[in-house]
Amino acid sequence: xxxxxxxxxxxxxxARLEDIPPDVRKEARRALVNYVGCALGGSRHEAVDITLAAxxxxxxPATSAVLGRRERTDPMLASLLNGISSHVHDFDxxxxxxxxxxxxxxxSALFAYAGSRRVRGADLELAFIxxxxxxxxxxxxxxxxxxDAGWHSTGSIGVFGAAIAIGKLLGLSHRQMVWxxxxxxxxxxxxREMFGSMAKSFHPGRSAQSGYMAALLxxxxxxxxxxxxxGPRGFAAVQSSAYDLxxxxxxxxxDFELRVNAYKPFPCGIVVHPTxxxxxxxxxxxxxxxxxxxxxxxxxxxxxxDLCDKRDIGTGLEGKFSAxxxxxxxxxxxxxxxxxxxxxxxxxxxxxxxxxxxESTGDPAVPEDGVRVEVELADGRRFGIELDHSxxxxxxxxxxxQLEAKFLDQSSVLTEARxxxxxxxxxxxxxxxxxxxxxALAVPDA
Amino acid sequence: xxxxxxxxxxxxxxARLEDIPPDVRKEARRALVNYVGCALGGSRHEAVDITLAAxxxxxxPATSAVLGRRERTDPMLASLLNGISSHVHDFDxxxxxxxxxxxxxxxSALFAYAGSRRVRGADLELAFIxxxxxxxxxxxxxxxxxxDAGWHSTGSIGVFGAAIAIGKLLGLSHRQMVWxxxxxxxxxxxxREMFGSMAKSFHPGRSAQSGYMAALLxxxxxxxxxxxxxGPRGFAAVQSSAYDLxxxxxxxxxDFELRVNAYKPFPCGIVVHPTxxxxxxxxxxxxxxxxxxxxxxxxxxxxxxDLCDKRDIGTGLEGKFSAxxxxxxxxxxxxxxxxxxxxxxxxxxxxxxxxxxxESTGDPAVPEDGVRVEVELADGRRFGIELDHSxxxxxxxxxxxQLEAKFLDQSSVLTEARxxxxxxxxxxxxxxxxxxxxxALAVPDA
Numbered sequence: 001x002x003x004x005x006x007x008x009x010x011x012x013x014x015a016r017l018e019d020i021p022p023d024v025r026k027e028a029r030r031a032l033v034n035y036v037g038c039a040l041g042g043s044r045h046e047a048v049d050i051t052l053a054a055x056x057x058x059x060x061p062a063t064s065a066v067l068g069r070r071e072r073t074d075p076m077l078a079s080l081l082n083g084i085s086s087h088v089h090d091f092d093x094x095x096x097x098x099x100x101x102x103x104x105x106x107x108s109a110l111f112a113y114a115g116s117r118r119v120r121g122a123d124l125e126l127a128f129i130x131x132x133x134x135x136x137x138x139x140x141x142x143x144x145x146x147x148d149a150g151w152h153s154t155g156s157i158g159v160f161g162a163a164i165a166i167g168k169l170l171g172l173s174h175r176q177m178v179w180x181x182x183x184x185x186x187x188x189x190x191x192r193e194m195f196g197s198m199a200k201s202f203h204p205g206r207s208a209q210s211g212y213m214a215a216l217l218x219x220x221x222x223x224x225x226x227x228x229x230x231g232p233r234g235f236a237a238v239q240s241s242a243y244d245l246x247x248x249x250x251x252x253x254x255d256f257e258l259r260v261n262a263y264k265p266f267p268c269g270i271v272v273h274p275t276x277x278x279x280x281x282x283x284x285x286x287x288x289x290x291x292x293x294x295x296x297x298x299x300x301x302x303x304x305x306d307l308c309d310k311r312d313i314g315t316g317l318e319g320k321f322s323a324x325x326x327x328x329x330x331x332x333x334x335x336x337x338x339x340x341x342x343x344x345x346x347x348x349x350x351x352x353x354x355x356x357x358x359e360s361t362g363d364p365a366v367p368e369d370g371v372r373v374e375v376e377l378a379d380g381r382r383f384g385i386e387l388d389h390s391x392x393x394x395x396x397x398x399x400x401x402q403l404e405a406k407f408l409d410q411s412s413v414l415t416e417a418r419x420x421x422x423x424x425x426x427x428x429x430x431x432x433x434x435x436x437x438x439x440a441l442a443v444p445d446a
Numbered sequence: 447x448x449x450x451x452x453x454x455x456x457x458x459x460x461a462r463l464e465d466i467p468p469d470v471r472k473e474a475r476r477a478l479v480n481y482v483g484c485a486l487g488g489s490r491h492e493a494v495d496i497t498l499a500a501x502x503x504x505x506x507p508a509t510s511a512v513l514g515r516r517e518r519t520d521p522m523l524a525s526l527l528n529g530i531s532s533h534v535h536d537f538d539x540x541x542x543x544x545x546x547x548x549x550x551x552x553x554s555a556l557f558a559y560a561g562s563r564r565v566r567g568a569d570l571e572l573a574f575i576x577x578x579x580x581x582x583x584x585x586x587x588x589x590x591x592x593x594d595a596g597w598h599s600t601g602s603i604g605v606f607g608a609a610i611a612i613g614k615l616l617g618l619s620h621r622q623m624v625w626x627x628x629x630x631x632x633x634x635x636x637x638r639e640m641f642g643s644m645a646k647s648f649h650p651g652r653s654a655q656s657g658y659m660a661a662l663l664x665x666x667x668x669x670x671x672x673x674x675x676x677g678p679r680g681f682a683a684v685q686s687s688a689y690d691l692x693x694x695x696x697x698x699x700x701d702f703e704l705r706v707n708a709y710k711p712f713p714c715g716i717v718v719h720p721t722x723x724x725x726x727x728x729x730x731x732x733x734x735x736x737x738x739x740x741x742x743x744x745x746x747x748x749x750x751x752d753l754c755d756k757r758d759i760g761t762g763l764e765g766k767f768s769a770x771x772x773x774x775x776x777x778x779x780x781x782x783x784x785x786x787x788x789x790x791x792x793x794x795x796x797x798x799x800x801x802x803x804x805e806s807t808g809d810p811a812v813p814e815d816g817v818r819v820e821v822e823l824a825d826g827r828r829f830g831i832e833l834d835h836s837x838x839x840x841x842x843x844x845x846x847x848q849l850e851a852k853f854l855d856q857s858s859v860l861t862e863a864r865x866x867x868x869x870x871x872x873x874x875x876x877x878x879x880x881x882x883x884x885x886a887l888a889v890p891d892a
Contacts (some may be wrong), residue, residue: 050663051663054663055663058506060505179645183648186636186645186649187635188635189632189634190632191681192679193628193631193632193680193681194632197628197671198668198669216501217496221496222497222500222645223645224640224648235637
């Protein structure tokens, strides 16, 4: 595999949209719908405000819109901002084979690019598919060693996808694309030590920005090492104690990792998703009045006890990692959007009351993607449910309608009419002559 | 050592220039003289031209001068450009304990900062000393494992120094400085696989820029992990298989790594420095006319045979790693500045003739920093020299006068009068009310 960088570049440059199977193109649009919704949902987060305040004054000519914001800036800074907003609620997509969130670093650069230069929707969709594919395959080739070592691969691998996607749009030559991949590799970074702080969302943003820069430099013939992935001191050797680089090029152009992309239905720790899902189903099926709940008994996989066993919580952030809160909002609200993980909701009397009545037991017989729930009402009636696959996982993917509902739940910065127009533009992206029109729809009115 | 990040931040924030011993402050100024000369010398390199062409149009308000250039740009892009120019000829300083070039990432950010905000020379000197110290100590704590793994530590560790230096000037609080170090750690990158390409010089540049960004974000309270260096998934654990973090804080404020900083006399592979040095001495001592040289016999450390054994060369870059070329220019030119490593010089008839008459033998008895040279003239006379320590190493540091000569040799973008004025401003930096005046001297006239 001493030519993997070169072969990857070759494939990316040769690929045409008509060579991509229709189901993959459809999945790309689903990923973009999910992505734009997440970017809108995170666009007012403090981390975005701070980044704009700190770096906006140093930004270049303001050609590019930022998703969900009225401020404009240069495309590299816009890449950073889009990356932060789309990941800051941990609500973006995940490829379960390697736990990377591949869309954020790639699409964040692409939509920023679309602000600075005219780009056809079909070209952007293709560049996105190729960037996503590169991230996922490099991720597969180095998983789990790279992630286990402490790298936040969404950033440390995402940078390759951003460079490749922007490089594709720029029309790089083969050697330029090889250099772009090299300049991406040598900017690969992002430590899991940052989890729990704003710096986590900085990772996809910075990787989008760094990949963008890599492509711009390569376009002007800034040279880099040509075996950046496979070389003796390249990305794989340095940043992954074990790897199988054949996975990067095996059936390239035939197999597509977009087919195994997953969309979170709930903006919280993935291990409590089955609990939320089950409790929503119980509530609907039995028309449970949360006022009358006497007890909730969860049987969960032991991993859930390890990660999300805190009942006595006070903040929205804590709520994202509490199986007790998960059960409570499922039963009280019948949904779990951004509004269910605010400090207010966590402290709402009825939510607190139900949460206090939840008990949780670890049970190795329960699959990690499942749960057993029993609800007992004040009148003694009991309702139970057994779930083995949670909504949003590959066995039970979100429908297009559910993706749209997730989008609308996050798009309060826009009017509903505008949000629906934007969703429609994402579905029709292959037909768009210029993606800047789509990006403009994501900018709130004054 | 679970508070090393916090303690480092604490020290940096408390440090005052009057607490720094005079010899260390003097050495800081020597490092800055050496740095500014190198930045001038590299300022017209293609890598700088390309970066300006690629990224200049996306740069922000042009507050900052770039050393050696007439273009102005924003301070973060100026940091990148200064970092590239000052390292691109591999002529900047080195701390022999860890082979880092610490000044480039730190000073590149500082002189860019001085373009955008008023900063007193004494404050810049202090910030430089602290940034240099942080880089060197983190380097010592993780050497050799971090470097051996394939990291170009000038970039991957330089980023800490840039963040700390800029953070010191911005007046960060303790928690902000901890975040700045965290945001630096999570941008630590730079692969040795890039050696031999322009991307090598990109490393100190990008680390200067990333460190600058880290400090700006932290100033606005962008949060990061607070154990970025020592945490279980922090910099040391992830990027170094072995480390001794006590070296970061041991005798902090008492011992200074600037005392063991070394300045290269020649812009080429360090292992051929003894050969150049010895040949210059032979030429001067015996008034050798290179036309009459019949044979040159080198006895070198085996390492030199491993790394620099190519006689048949055609480019300046190859000349930097050829013991044969090293001997030839020492004997023909009596010096080895940037002009001795051009394609023209490598192909000059007399240089070629002498180079063809050089023989080289590996000898384990010769120290790595030494050489044995015998020159035989056409008339049969023979002159020999044994060198055990080469000029520029800690045992034989460059004098202030030699540093100035090195500066002048690299400052062809300025008039000699202007270059001398700039050197003088560097020596007097502690007295300067505003460093922007010094930076302005480094900008060529139209």
